Amino acid sequence: MESTEYAVVGAGLSGAAAAWQLAARGHDVALLERSTPANDAGSSHGSARIFRYAYPEEFYTGLVQEAKTGWDELARLSGKQLITPTGAVDYGSIRQPERLAAVLAARGIDHELLTPDEARRRWPQIAFDTQVLWHPDAGVIDAHESVAAMVDQAGTHGAELHNNWAVASITASNGGYLLTSGDGRTLRAANVIVAAGGWLPQLLGSLPLPPSFLTGMPRIEVRQEQAYHFPYADGTDHKAAPGPTFIHKREDWQAYGLPGGRDAGFRGQKVAQYNGGKVLPSAAEQDGKINPDNRRRVIEYVAEYLPGLAPEPYAETTCLFTNTPTEDFILDRADGITILSPCSGHGAKFAPLIGQLAADLASGAGPAPDRFRLAALAQTH
Incomplete structure (x- = not known):
């Protein structure tokens, strides 16, 4: 049975960014996509997403400034104009x-x-x-080309992309996790990052997460x-x-x-x-x-x-x-599972930074912003 250090579920903007960042740091990564990256059924397809700095508070505007550094790096590495x-x-x-x-x-x-x-x-x-x-x-932002560029960078650093790999369940197994696809294929992973977008609600119930963690999950x-x-x-x-x-x-x-x-x-x-x-x-x-x-x-x-x-x-x-009720993102970890949901219709512009933050959190290299942790979200919904 195939095994990996990190299994990233979902090859949209956030999942592709996380896979890129983890692989670039030398980690063994498998990127699992239910269809193909940036497909039309998800949230990251097409060529038109707004990139903007204007937010009513400095928190998000500051994050956009940080994300722009990652966009510039991705444009340099890919040789593509990703933001017009x-x-x-x-x-x-x-x-x-x-x-x-x-x-x-x-x-x-x-x-x-x-x-x-x-x-x-x-x-x-x-x-x-x-x-x-x-x-x-x-x-x-050209979302489709951005996903493609991040998947390419992840592959350059050794990550493996598994297309048509729809995750049906994730169970705890021998100190890690066993991921099973809808057609019965399996993969073992020491750590899992769930970046499933609109499929997150149906996956949550099958994740081996502590009840206290799940009760802090905001309504999605x-x-x-x-x-x-x-x-x-x-x-x-x-x-x-x-x-x-x-x-x-x-x-x-x-x-x-x-x-x-x-x-x-x-x-x-x-x-x-x-x-x-x-x-x-x-x-x-x-x-x-x-x-x-x-x-x-x-x-x-x-x-x-x-x-x-x-x-x-x-x-x-x-x-x-x-x-989410507050339109804040979800980025938190319990045991070896990281939930990554930069959502609410405004997450695209942050993709390279969200990938960095997810890689930090999943690997223990650094924390996620408190505002994206479930404890903070639970106080506001």
Whole structure:
């Protein structure tokens, strides 16, 4: 029977990052993926995820700054442009642009706070309704290429990728763990890192974790989100100058948008209602179906607030968000099992750093931030 020092379950952004970091440190690593890395059924597929520094508190903004070092290193090693610079605008009555600006100022990040008229003159394709935060160092992450780059780096350092290896159970065995796949294959591992995203809820019950650890687990909500690609109203692809990403939050509506990149054939923008999809028991129950009411609401939003787009989507897709009540990540360890869930729809930008933190925690080289440990999460849910 095959054995390994570390088995990483899930080859999305977080799992691939953890495998890369562990393998680069000389550890024996097996990366187990239920399908193939960054496949369409998970949370890490496609070419369009927002990279931004704007958060309402310094904790996350500081982590983005740390993560950027890892992104730069991965770009150097892979020879790929993984983040396309576009800048970002943040606005809306509950987005608090002034507060975001104060955080960026405290962290020394370039930004401007604009009036709605100033912003409309600069970006006439957006109808702004409040003050606007602009920070030019934001951009768009190519999630699929980033996963591929991290898997490649893990393999360069000796990690083995096992595609089509869906973990059905993990049991304690001889001081380590026995992992069994859905088709009966087995693997022994001294340590396990579970980075299963939307499949985490269904795996939790089969993990040999202490009851006290499991009782501290926050409620995990899996949503099947829906996103739509709208063409530019002027009919061009804007590949050379795609325009900024945006986050717009009002009391009754939260939307985000970004250049669709390769996913949209460079023809338009990807727009979605934040957490507008249906709640699922786990990722296994996703059906890939678009809710017609959600489509209608997003079309109406585009018609009112995004005059630079033609309000008729030419493509649409679903994806998974895996949320905690506080939107904080889960990164904690009990015995030889590390739970790694950088989730809640905003984890992509942290991937290289999350991989480092997971490798530190799993190997005993260092702690995870207290905020991501179950004891802290249990106090806030």
